[in-house]
Amino acid sequence: MLKNWKSFFASTLALGTILAPSSIYAQTPTEVPSGAYLPPQGKQALTHMKTTAPIRAQAGKRHGIRGPINPNYKMNVSYDSNQHIIKGKLSVTFINNIENPLHEIYFNLWGNDAGFRENGGGMDVRNVKVNGQATSFQIKETALHIPRVKLPQRKKSTVSMDFTVHVPKGQDRFGWDGQIVSLGNWFPILAVYDDEGWNVDPYFPYGESFYSLTGNFDVSVTTDKQQVIAATGTEIGRPIIKGDLATHRYIAKNVRDFAMEMNPNYKVISSTVNHVKVNVYYAEEHAKFSQDLLQSGVDSIQLFSEKFGAYPWPELDVVSMRGWFGGMEYPQLVMISLRDSATPAWVRSVNAHEIGHQWFYGIIGNNEYDEAWLDESFATYSAALYDKELDQLTAEPVPGYHLSFPVSNFTAHGEEGINAYYDMIYDYGSRTLNDLRKLLGDExxxxxxxxxxxxxxxxxxxxxxxxxxxxxxxxxDLNKFFEEHLVFVSDQE
Ligand SMILES: [Zn+2]
Known part of the structure; x- marks a missing residue:
């Protein structure tokens, strides 16, 4: 049986050919898996990807440490729907578990990626303070570096800053398109220090390069009172209305990111499964898919909770939007980009893939740049489990590539590498997990x-x-199994 996504992407690709004749879409119609995040402007993004070098800061090796831990974010932001500008204040309190004292801190400013800047996006910060003291800082592409600090070990410290975000134009996980505003990876987020030092890898437009530790968020958002907002976490109380503006407050616990989607035209339908409220946000043009999104949302939570472990949060928002990038996952929020030619089966499968990421990246986190397979292969497996198509996971590996390769080992080979990324990380990775299931037995x-x-x-x-x-x-002893499936621990060491 041919997977539905093939016909979906075939039609997507036809449009892609018109818009961007040399985009990779036109050349790889059957290689893009269901649920894959695709950049909306492939050609630009590929050019950019080739010119971005990792700027990982080497801070020496201290084995087994990963921090700073227990980040508690408080954000107060306003979104101007006409100018597409966010102005906000952020403070994050965390515990330095790294060294005594800690001399520097990094944040990721993903909105500064060149692909977003080309479309009017970008981020800036001002007034950076560490434990109340004004401090100097530098921004280099997507990395904010705060040097010359002295934070005591095992104690709480707080970094605060004012920040401005220009939301780029585009149907993307971060972008505005007509009245839809997608806010993924939109605020300054603490980078992670681990055995490799500070992780400030580049933005990866063909997938994800995100990596953050779980913490709590308390976010107040002021914008037009007509906006219907889906967000990570749970809304606290009713919005406070002042004139044409409304202030909404969200609390999220044990999440590693905070995303929002707004559209004044959204309608919402909800259902409950295992005490989890599933909300589907959809505009009229996608009404025909709303029940598919709700039912597959409910069924995915039930299935994955049973197979992997209980969904831990009280809510999940499924938001539909226009576009062709497929889908994108954030804690408690998934974005599903829909075209008219999408089929119900494709919509359900993509939704299952993105919801699979609630377990693989959301709950069980990983460094997506270093070990992309640890969430992507698992989400693809989850969708095949939902689709009852595990027996169709038969992809062969791409010669020269490991499943456990970091993203940079794929991007080093340009278009060929991006194709290999999809073939390995999605298709061969999910096949590998299915082979493991067959070897061990279901139970x-x-x-x-x-x-x-x-x-x-x-x-x-x-x-x-x-x-x-x-x-x-x-x-x-699974050494031979993983070796045969091109999974090597040494790829990250
Ligand atoms: Zn995915």
């Missing part, structure tokens, strides 16, 4: 997955952790 495989969930819930996993937990829980 042992899902028992092991639940142990993995329990140990890594709200934490960060690595390839090494995954192999260890699978071996320990099954009592089997």
């Amino acid at each position: 042992q495989f899902y028992t092991s997955m639940q142990a993995y969930f329990k140990e890594k819930k709200f934490g960060i996993t690595t390839t090494k952790d995954f192999i260890r937990i699978m071996e320990d829980t099954s009592g089997r």
